[in-house]
Amino acid sequence: QALAKAMPANPLKPAEHGLANGHTPQAGPCQPAPDEIVRSSTVNEDTASPKTGDGSVRPGFNPTNGPLDRMRVDSGGQALTTNHGVPVGDNQNSLKAGLRGPTLLEDFILREKITHFDHERIPERVVHARGSAAHGYFECTEALTEHTTAAPFAETGKRTPVFVRFSTVAGERGSIDTARDVRGFAVKFYTDQGNWDLVGNNIPVFFIQDAMKFPDLVHALKPEPHHQMPQASSAHDTFWDFVSLMPESAHMLMWVMSDRAIPRSYRTMQGFGVHTFRLVNAAGESVFCKFHWTPVAGTHSLVWDEAAKLGGADPDYHRRDLWEAIESGNFPEWELGVQIFSDVQAEGFSFDVLDPTKLVPEELVPLRTVGRMVLNRNPDNFFAETEQVAFCTAHVVPGIDFSNDPLLQGRIHSYVDTQLTRLGGPNFHEIPINASVAQVHNNQRDGLHRQAIHRGRVNYEPNSLGGGCPFQTGKAGFVSFPQPVAEDKVRGKPEKFADHYSQATLFWKSQTPVEQAHIVGAYRFELTRVQTPAVRERVLSVLANVDTELATRVAEGLGMPVPPPQPKALPIDVKPEVEKSPALSLLSRPGEAGIKGRRVALLVADGVEDVRLRTVHKVLAAAGAAPRFVGVRLGVVTPLSQEPLHVEVSLEAAPSVTWDAVVLPDGEQAALSLAEQGQVVEFVKDQYRHCKPMLVLGHASAIVAKAGIDVQLPDGGQDPGIVLGEPMDAAAAGAEVNVEGFFAALAKHRHYERETDPPRV
Ligand code: HDE
Numbered sequence: 185q186a187l188a189k190a191m192p193a194n195p196l197k198p199a200e201h202g203l204a205n206g207h208t209p210q211a212g213p214c215q216p217a218p219d220e221i222v223r224s225s226t227v228n229e230d231t232a233s234p235k236t237g238d239g240s241v242r243p244g245f246n247p248t249n250g251p252l253d254r255m256r257v258d259s260g261g262q263a264l265t266t267n268h269g270v271p272v273g274d275n276q277n278s279l280k281a282g283l284r285g286p287t288l289l290e291d292f293i294l295r296e297k298i299t300h301f302d303h304e305r306i307p308e309r310v311v312h313a314r315g316s317a318a319h320g321y322f323e324c325t326e327a328l329t330e331h332t333t334a335a336p337f338a339e340t341g342k343r344t345p346v347f348v349r350f351s352t353v354a355g356e357r358g359s360i361d362t363a364r365d366v367r368g369f370a371v372k373f374y375t376d377q378g379n380w381d382l383v384g385n386n387i388p389v390f391f392i393q394d395a396m397k398f399p400d401l402v403h404a405l406k407p408e409p410h411h412q413m414p415q416a417s418s419a420h421d422t423f424w425d426f427v428s429l430m431p432e433s434a435h436m437l438m439w440v441m442s443d444r445a446i447p448r449s450y451r452t453m454q455g456f457g458v459h460t461f462r463l464v465n466a467a468g469e470s471v472f473c474k475f476h477w478t479p480v481a482g483t484h485s486l487v488w489d490e491a492a493k494l495g496g497a498d499p500d501y502h503r504r505d506l507w508e509a510i511e512s513g514n515f516p517e518w519e520l521g522v523q524i525f526s527d528v529q530a531e532g533f534s535f536d537v538l539d540p541t542k543l544v545p546e547e548l549v550p551l552r553t554v555g556r557m558v559l560n561r562n563p564d565n566f567f568a569e570t571e572q573v574a575f576c577t578a579h580v581v582p583g584i585d586f587s588n589d590p591l592l593q594g595r596i597h598s599y600v601d602t603q604l605t606r607l608g609g610p611n612f613h614e615i616p617i618n619a620s621v622a623q624v625h626n627n628q629r630d631g632l633h634r635q636a637i638h639r640g641r642v643n644y645e646p647n648s649l650g651g652g653c654p655f656q657t658g659k660a661g662f663v664s665f666p667q668p669v670a671e672d673k674v675r676g677k678p679e680k681f682a683d684h685y686s687q688a689t690l691f692w693k694s695q696t697p698v699e700q701a702h703i704v705g706a707y708r709f710e711l712t713r714v715q716t717p718a719v720r721e722r723v724l725s726v727l728a729n730v731d732t733e734l735a736t737r738v739a740e741g742l743g744m745p746v747p748p749p750q751p752k753a754l755p756i757d758v759k760p761e762v763e764k765s766p767a768l769s770l771l772s773r774p775g776e777a778g779i780k781g782r783r784v785a786l787l788v789a790d791g792v793e794d795v796r797l798r799t800v801h802k803v804l805a806a807a808g809a810a811p812r813f814v815g816v817r818l819g820v821v822t823p824l825s826q827e828p829l830h831v832e833v834s835l836e837a838a839p840s841v842t843w844d845a846v847v848l849p850d851g852e853q854a855a856l857s858l859a860e861q862g863q864v865v866e867f868v869k870d871q872y873r874h875c876k877p878m879l880v881l882g883h884a885s886a887i888v889a890k891a892g893i894d895v896q897l898p899d900g901g902q903d904p905g906i907v908l909g910e911p912m913d914a915a916a917a918g919a920e921v922n923v924e925g926f927f928a929a930l931a932k933h934r935h936y937e938r939e940t941d942p943p944r945v
Contacts, residue, residue, distance in 0.1 A: 255616040256564065266296055306571070307606050308357040311402055312368045314416070315351030316450065316503040317570040318510055320559035322346050322373060322520070328554050331471050331524060332463035334583030335375035337554060345374045347617060348559060349573055350450040350506070354405050355416025360495040361502035362486060363416035364445045364706065369455030369477065370575040371557070374621040381579040382475055383599070387444055388456035390540040391433040393681055395594015400426065419713035428722035431750060432681070434730055435541050435688040441706035442691075442699060443485035443770055448933070449505045451516040451781070452484040454773075459592040460537040460544075462585040462665050463524070470665045472525050472537060472587065474544055476551055477518040482775020484933050488705060489943075490874040493841045501842070505781075507562055514781045514808060515560045521551035534758050535687065536680040540591040542687055545762040569617045574603040585665045590677075609633055625654035682754035688730040690760060694768040698936040704734065705941060708741035717744075725750040777931045780808035784930070785843040787864065787887075788813045788831060791853030794823030796881060796909075800847055800923055807927070811847075814838065816861055824851055835863045840870035845930050850882030850909065859890040868893065873943045875936050877929035881909040892945055897937050905935025 264272045272293055279291035287294065309315075321343045328337035336344040351368035352361065367386040372379055391401055404426035407413050414420050418440070427433040439445070447453040455477030463473045486494065494501050509516055523544050525537075535542040563569035576599035577592060586592055603612045609632030612618055624636075627643045642650030695703065707727070711720045720742055727735040728749035739746045766772050784804055786797055797813075804811040815821060815831035823829045840846075846868065849855065858864045868891040871878055880888055885908070888895065895906050907925045929935065938944075 255568075266293060267300070306608070309351075309606065310602060311353050312351040312370075313357040314355045314359050314361070315349045315368065315570060316506050317347060317349035317563060317573065318506060318516075318559040319561040319563065320346050320348065320515070320557060322371075322555055322557045324555045326552075326554045328463070328522070329465065331465050331473075332583040333466050334380070334463070334581055335377040336373050336380070337583070344376075345621065346557060346559075347372045347374070347569070347573060348557070349570060349575065350502070352416060354418065358499075359416040360499040362446060362491040362494040364418065364440070364488070364491065364710075365416065366440060366445065367447060367450070367453060369453070371455075371477075372573065372575060372579075372618075373581075375581050376622055377581040377583075378622045379579045379618075379620045380581045380584060381575045381577065382457055383575045383577050383595075384455050384457045384475065384477070386447065386453040386455055387436065387439040388454075388458060388474075388476070388543045389436050389439065389687070390458055390591060391427065391436045392430065392591065393432050393539055393541055393677060394590045395598070396590075397430070398591075398594065398598075401430075414713075417713075419710040421714050421716050421719055424711065424714050424723055425716070425719050428719060428726055431684040431726050431729070431753065432541050434684050434726050435691065438688050438691045438703065438730070441703045441710070442695070443487075443702050445706075446486040446488060446491040447502070448484035448486055449481075449509075449781075450502050451506065451509055452479050452481050452775070454478055454483060455518065459540055459589045460530075460587040462587055464583055464585055464663075464665050468663075468665075470527075470585065470667075472527065472530055474523040474549075476521040476523070477557065478521060478551075478773065480517040480519065480556075480776055481780070482777065482933075483770050483773045484775075485770060487874050487934070487939075488702070488709065490841045490870070493839075493870070497839050497841050506559075508810075509781050510559060510562050512781075512810070515558050517559075518557045519553050520555040520557060521553050523549040523551060525549050534680075534760050535683065536678055538587055538589045538678070539681045540589055541681075541684070545690070545765045546767040547762045547765055568615075572607060572612075572615050573617045574599070574607060574612050574615070576600055576603070580662070582660075582662045588667075611635065627654075679754065679756060680758075682752075682756055683758045684753065685729045686758045686760045690762065690765060691768055692731045692734055693763065694765045696769055696771055698939065699769060699771065700734075701939070701941060704737045704741065707738040711738070711742055720744065721747050722750070774932075778808065779804070779927060779930045782809045782844040782930055782933075783842065784809055784811045784845045784847060785814040785838070785840075785867075786811055786847040787849055787858055787867075788815050788821050788823070788829055789849075789854040789857050790821050790823075791851045791857070792821060792823045792829065792849045793851035793854070793882065794825050794827070794829055794849075797823075797847065797849050798829075800879070800926075803923055809930070812838075814843075816863065821854075823854075835861075835867060839863075840867040841874070843871070843876070844933070845877040845879070845926075846871045847879040847926075848881060848884030848887050850884060852883045855883035855886045858884075859887045865891045869945050872938070872945050875905065875934040875939055877905045877907070877926065877932070877935065879907045879909065879923070879926040879929075894944070898940055898944070901937075903935060903938050905929050905932070905938065 264275055266272060278287045278294040280287050322336055324337050324340055324342045324344075327340045328334075336342070349368065349370045351370070352359065352363055352365045353368065354365050355363055368383075369386050370381065370383045372381050392398065403409075404422045405418055407415055408420060408422050418424075427437060444453070457475030461473045461475070462470045464470045498504065506516070523546070525544070529549075530537040533544070533548070537544065577595040578597075578600060580586070586596065604610060607615065611631050611633050613620075613624075614633075614635040627645055629638065629643050640650060642653075645654075646652065692700065692703070707723070711723055714720055714723075721744065724735055724739050724742075724744065725747045727738055728746055729752065732746075735746045786801055788794075788797070801811045801813065812832040813829060814833055814835060816835055818831050818834050820828045820830055848858075848868070864887060868878070868887055872891065872893050878888075888906075893906075895903055895908070897903050907929055
């Protein structure tokens with residue numbers, strides 16, 4: 185009630201601009217009854233901090249705001265109108281001079297509809313155009329007041345609403361999700377001290393050290409200008425030409441060629457703030473800080489062959505995965521860790537903390553977990569929210585400040601600037617998804633698409649006519665950390681920036697053999713696509729500085745000798761503190777090792793032994809996985825029990841790459857008929873090649889044999905990812921099913937032990 189009173193709801197327009205409507209939509213023919221509808225604003229029971237004992241709310245809950253509810257429109261039960269509220273009698277026919285005559289200019293209804301349609305598109309983001317987003321909250325699990333006054337870290341248990349957008353970088357808005365690419369990981373915190381945007385990536389370092397090089401990097405990466413190819417791919421000449429001439433990219437390239445660049449899901453990737461930031465406490469003292477998001481579900485990736493095939497099978501693979509996980513209540517969650525270190529500590533490091541091509545090894549500065557983030561609500565409208573959200577590194581709140589990282593400094597300018605074109609003017613902060621939940625009061629006025637109706641005659645400061653309001657807050661507001669600066673103006677870089685290889689080598693050495701093999705494979709693929717031999721050779725000359733074995737293996741894959749190492753920028757001798765950092769291996773974070781959200785195909789055909797199969801389906805679903813009966817065609821199959829079994833999805837609609845695991849059924853007739861299907865054999869081969877778990881029940885071993893799969897590992901051992909079940913005849917139906925082995929295999933996600941290059945199957 186208090187909230188509703190605070191909102192500028194217009195009782196004459198119940199379906200719009202009204203919080204009341206947001207919570208209790210009008211009953212209408214296409215809507216469920218109001219009590220079945222759960223509507224939530226940006227700040228609601230889920231995202232707000234829990235209430236304290238006396239019923240009052242903790243900081244983080246701002247009762248004066250619910251910006252998204254205020255703007256929501258639900259048209260159930262409403263009459264169709266023009267944009268100016270005029271009821272429309274006929275939405276099918278334009279106004280004509282006679283039934284077969286010309287359309288009249290006077291038809292304002294037609295013209296308004298077409299004109300609006302003509303202008304529906306806005307420019308896509310110049311990078312990170314392809315993205316998906318969700319709402320949720322950040323919860324502080326350990327107050328960080330000794331280091332920062334930033335609102336989200338003010339109190340243990342405090343919740344701050346967030347909106348998070350994940351993205352690829354290179355591809356256009358409609359491009360595939362599974363391209364080999366960096367992923368954006370941008371978080372907007374709607375704090376009670378204003379919006380804080382932590383605009384990060386899923387890789388903790390970057391290609392370049394200075395904002396000056398960013399347009400060149402992006403030009404080289406994007407489709408080549410003469411023929412606009414390739415889409416969403418770095419596997420082409422201009423990209424490798426550029427990076428081979430910019431050895432500062434050597435470290436980042438190792439990450440991009442690793443499985444980090446083909447995540448299984450947005451839910452299973454890490455996020456990083458990349459730059460060194462500053463935290464500032466109430467006493468005005470500052471420490472450096474690096475931000476890390478770690479997925480509770482563990483870090484998991486695709487394999488390249490799978491990622492490439494997924495591009496065709498489901499271009500929306502990551503978008504769908506995020507959406508479905510949230511809709512099914514399997515809320516993605518990350519822990520926020522910080523690495524905190526002093527200026528003095530930073531001075532002593534072998535690398536410069538202002539260099540964004542370097543990370544701070546966790547062995548040097550351990551991670552401290554200070555919060556968790558849960559995404560629990562899908563957007564209502566893709567354009568209004570995911571497309572119009574405007575992240576900006578300049579959006580910081582008191583207690584968080586910038587370092588002098590030259591890449592970060594350039595970003596502070598770029599993001600606001602790009603929104604001016606993309607969102608059409610200086611008032612994009614008023615678009616509901618961008619509006620802060622903290623009150624906005626200043627003397628900025630007018631401009632295109634102004635929403636606020638400022639009252640009074642005072643739009644300047646100092647003033648006496650407005651009582652001096654709005655007034656500045658002094659130390660209670662944002663105060664920049666007064667870092668002393670007194671040097672000559674120069675264009676250049678500090679000496680430590682010239683070490684381009686130590687951390688690339690560290691990354692390579694920290695990978696498991698499986699991960700190393702994937703890195704070699706990725707370089708080989710990308711450089712095979714490169715047409716200019718001199719560019720390939722130059723890349724190899726860079727790799728020769730990273731690690732001889734790496735350079736040799738990539739060169740072998742290209743049928744080339746390893747050239748001499750590229751001359752170094754400066755002959756400096758770096759003594760890295762850490763030679764190996766297990767935390768850099770993707771496989772070092774298995775997560776909670778559950779099977780929640782895993783998509784499991786249970787193949788079916790006439791004659792399938794279904795009692796056991798139905799039990800497997802049931803226990804998988806109960807454990808939070810997403811099992812489906814998959815057949816050659818939709819419809820019903822007749823299993824051994826004779827009780828009709830409904831095919832939920834067909835093989836052609838959901839090929840192998842869209843599943844995390846497969847259950848091959850028992851029942852002799854079914855197994856033999858499935859083994860005769862080309863699509864089935866191809867499906868099983870891909871499951872095997874992509875190292876996925878397989879539960880093979882009884883006679884289904886015929887399918888495995890037909891696919892040419894050897895259940896022994898290349899070294900002769902038993903493949904732990906292939907779980908075999910004894911044959912079972914119909915008479916024994918009803919017996920208990922032991923799926924524990926399969927669950928364990930599924931929780932492990934991939935069974936790389938079976939992988940060979942080239943693949944055996
Ligand atoms: Fe961005 N970047 N960037 N970037 N960036 C943009 O802003 C830019 C960089 C990142 O989901 C643009 O609104 C410059 C690093 C993400 O909406 C643009 C430089 C990191 C997103 C821009 C960088 C990022 C962007 C394009 C070098 C990881 C998507 C549209 C100085 C820490 C945010 C837009 C979303 C988007 C500029 C480098 C992350 C043009 C100039 C390093 C996640 O402003």
